[in-house]
Amino acid sequence: MRHEDLEPYILHAQELKRRYAERIDIRVGLEVDYIPGYESDVRDMLNTYGAQLDDALLSVHFLEGKGGWRCVDLSPEDFQEGLVDPYGSVEAVHQAYWTAVKQAIDVDLGSYKPRRMSHLSLAHKFQLKHPLKNPQRFRREVLELLDAIQQRGMELDLDAAGLFKPDCLEIYPAPWIMAEAVKRGIPFVYGSDTHSVKGVGQGFEEAQRLLTAAGIVPRESR
Numbered sequence: 001m002r003h004e005d006l007e008p009y010i011l012h013a014q015e016l017k018r019r020y021a022e023r024i025d026i027r028v029g030l031e032v033d034y035i036p037g038y039e040s041d042v043r044d045m046l047n048t049y050g051a052q053l054d055d056a057l058l059s060v061h062f063l064e065g066k067g068g069w070r071c072v073d074l075s076p077e078d079f080q081e082g083l084v085d086p087y088g089s090v091e092a093v094h095q096a097y098w099t100a101v102k103q104a105i106d107v108d109l110g111s112y113k114p115r116r117m118s119h120l121s122l123a124h125k126f127q128l129k130h131p132l133k134n135p136q137r138f139r140r141e142v143l144e145l146l147d148a149i150q151q152r153g154m155e156l157d158l159d160a161a162g163l164f165k166p167d168c169l170e171i172y173p174a175p176w177i178m179a180e181a182v183k184r185g186i187p188f189v190y191g192s193d194t195h196s197v198k199g200v201g202q203g204f205e206e207a208q209r210l211l212t213a214a215g216i217v218p219r220e221s222r
């Protein structure tokens with residue numbers, strides 16, 4: 001989103017919230033990127049607009065790669081060229097990703113810092129094309145950051161989009177991470193992460209099934 005589009009977006013969302021208040025519970029929100037080195041910019045943005053938000057997610061999409069910041073979730077080819085090639089291995093990219101997620105959990109972004117981490121295992125998006133040699137290679141790092149999420153009273157987004165990505169076919173976070181989060185009592189909130197009307201509610205039943213399998217009774221239905 002361009003900076004000049006932010007305020008119109010919030011005003012438009014608030015207008016829709018008012019207009020449909022009797023029919024739909026609309027919450028005005030943002031998915032906020034954590035990019036190392038840009039903490040003060042994000043903090044300033046949240047201090048300006050945070051009071052107008054009902055909800056927000058904190059995400060890591062970018063790592064420093066070939067030629068600058070690269071999205072981890074653009075395409076398998078871009079993942080290879082922009083990240084795996086300069087880092088030297090898929091393992092090294094995942095290491096950098098989990099380090100950035102831990103920083104996002106720990107960073108001070110002010111009093112409007114989002115309390116929910118989104119698509120925690122986004123680095124798995126192209127896992128069928130770029131697999132880890134050992135899928136449990138980062139177990140220790142992931143458990144440490146789940147401990148940090150628990151200690152800070154944060155939540156996790158249960159993002160169904162990964163189920164529909166052909167090189168992922170797995171919910172974010174991965175089911176083993178979900179199970180560890182459940183053990184720690186970390187709350188989940190379902191998200192479709194859809195970018196179109198067609199995907200609203202996608203994977204909802206599967207998300208419910210996975211939560212139930214992990215030992216949680218989903219509190220609300222659609």
Ligand SMILES: [Fe+2]
Pocket residue numbers: 031059061118119
């Ligand atoms: Fe995202």
